Amino acid sequence: MISARENEILTRVGADTPMGKMMRRYWLPVCTSEQLPKPDSDPLRVRLLGERFVAFRDTSGRPGMLEEYCMHRRASLALGRVEENGIRCLYHGWKFGVDGSIQETPNHCDDRFRQRLRAPAFPVREAGGMVWAYIGPADREPPFQKYEFFEGPGENRLVFRINTPANYLQLYEGGTDSSHVGILHCNMANPEWKTRPDNAPALNDYLSVALANGDNAPDMEIENTEYGFHYAAKREGPRSEDGRETSSVRVTAVILPTCRIIPLTQYQFFVFEVPQDDTRTSTYIVAHGPKPFDRDKMKVVLGLNNERLWNEKDCEYRATEENLFGQDRSNMDVAWSGLSGLVPEDASIGVSMGPIVERHKEMLVAGDAAVVRLRERLLDSLRRHEAGQDPLGLTIADYSKVRSLADTNVPDGERWQSLLPHNLGPSEEKRVLAPV
Template sequence: MLSVEENEILTRVRAGTPMGRMMRRFWLPICSSHQLPGPDCDPLRTKLLGEPFVVFRDSGGKVGVLDEFCVHRRASLALGRVEDGGIRCLLHGWKFTTDGTILETPNHCAENVKQKIKQPAYPVREAGGMVWTYIGPKEQEPPFPHYAFFDGPGENLVVLRINTAVNYLQLYEGGTDSSHVGILHMNMMNPGWKDQTFTSGDTKASGGVKVGESDGTLSSKTAMYVSADLFASAPDLSIEDTEYGYHYAALRDGPNAEDGSETWSVRITPVMLPIGRMIPAIAFGFYVFEAPMDDTETATYVVFHGKEALDRQAMIDTMGLADERFWNDRDCNFRAGWDDRLGQDRASFGHNWSGYTGIEQEDAVIALSMGPIVDRSKEYLVPADEGVIRLRRRLLDSVKRHEAGEDPIALAVTEYADIDAPADIIIPKGSDWQSLVPNNMGLGRPTKAAAE
């Protein structure tokens, strides 16, 4: 449980707020490359940390991030014409390059304006299928970080953007909450659930429900995420702070070793402040970034990075985003409202646990169901929420440090390529899981969080 004041600090991201100031110290994604498919394509109107921007790709393929409203008389440049090396405002035809330089002012023949002013423009890097920008103080621009998914052929990479009308922290917390995976995502993670006995009160960590052993009939989609029926119960969590935030191991009982000794099956989730995380997955590198568009709007970027070419539509299907009632790959907005109970199909409950189809659909509607900003002073937390609790604590610590004049957590880390998120590795029970991830920048002293 948090105080009302802590909840405000964590969730408010506009300019002039403590979290808004902290997040502005980082390079952040503003759109996917897929949203700007080619030179002189349609410009994109979007927001980051409560500020409106237009993002466009010029005739040479270079991307610009400009303030949305024209410096002349404030028409939206999102209606502008993108042509001949710049974006032209529709109202009086002023034309701007990607760095905001004014090329033409058709309604004003003197040269002085071009020399004197610029459209506000921000540093841009395009990498890993995303456009990244820095909107913080000019003199504090940090080095651009490097992730493993920036490297390798483009066909091995798929980035999906999902805009959801909730505060970023609800989505971020969902990604650090292991104990919901086997329950909310039952259709995928434990497809045999309907043939099993559903009992309550006998799990170690969740204090909630436990489903019997899976029948092992994992679908091929599920097999991309897990190798066995690991999600039938809540895990024990072991958490360690790292240079960039923290990572945690979800520890579940594994099969007995040949000598009969007990094992753990381990999945490790690195959480890279202020908005990133990796998800342990078998078939590909799997990253998620929750970029706040505003206090109650979030752009989620889901990154799949395979060793071989990946099929975009297959990734959309896997995430449960193929249903155009909820989402499409053009505007990327997640649509669901209470008029039809957030699109839930309760008639399917006999064979469909949630009444939704797919992980992202389930995660997004649950986050929406909490309202735009959760009142965290009214929660009742249990040990299984320790991953979520650590996220809040590290974010609050980072804000506190920054407000005291220090650098925020993770700002000094620029090389993320060696950070690992192993999935379903078997180790002797009680052994040291950190040795599986020597490059994860652990700071020592992991704490075991789950109740026995």
């Protein structure tokens, strides 16, 4: 159990908080590429770590991110016009480029004035179907971190964004909590529960969430890595061909400060829990595999096909206490949770806990070990940062070989880690040092 004080430290992300300062040291996703669909498309409000920004794509297709409030007299640039390689404030027409250059100031005809100043703009990259930004100290920009889903054809990747009214940590903890999978998600994951005859045949390629068996109290083996940790949930497996006992091993990798890699047999999910502020989170789910995906089928698998609860346009998750989370209690004999799929199940549980979980009131058990480790590693990273060191994993430029592992039978006595040889992190000499 952690104290109320530690809970505050772990969950508050504003600019003056320890966690907020640490998170600002990393590149973070700020929107999907689809949210800025083409040159000069509509600008997008971005909420990140308690601050407000505006993202836009200029005429050349370059994404940019500025502070939301215009540097002149603070009108919101999200109302602005995106045109001729810049964004123009509606109030007095000041126009800014993606790099913060001031291109025009129609109510002040002094070129030297605009050339001397710059609007607050932030480094932005686009990769993996997402736009990423760095809002930390300008002189400490870390390497831009590469993930496996940056590679391969775009049709082998799907990106979803879900904005959920809950603190990031309770959602992140849900993603490292193997013991809930066979229970909350038992429709999809628990082979001892009835399957969904209505969906299953059409979704065969996508329904690889299933656990090896109905053991809901897996043994947990957790190992720290340079960037966080990875863990194996071990359930009893069948005897191997040579008669040895095996464990069914399912490995999840957790990359601080927001990411986890969830294993499936045909593909992987990369999930990022990015705080908008203390009580709202943008969850980015990236499905990535060796074959093209059908977005509509994946929406059914994820439970994102109910437009009353979520839509592609604003990405807001609308299931709340007021609408009873869209739970259909009349159907719970078939659909165990009564909620409509993986994402509604995870998000509804996260929201149901209240905006910030009161962790000092919990009663933890052995199955919560990975959740406890997540908190410990975040606190480890915070301590390093407070002591003037880089937070965990910050200088690793390439995560593309870090893997999760879907349920795999490993003979007892063999190390599951040998199936994931790159998960510990690069050796010292391969690390990329952050510019100082």
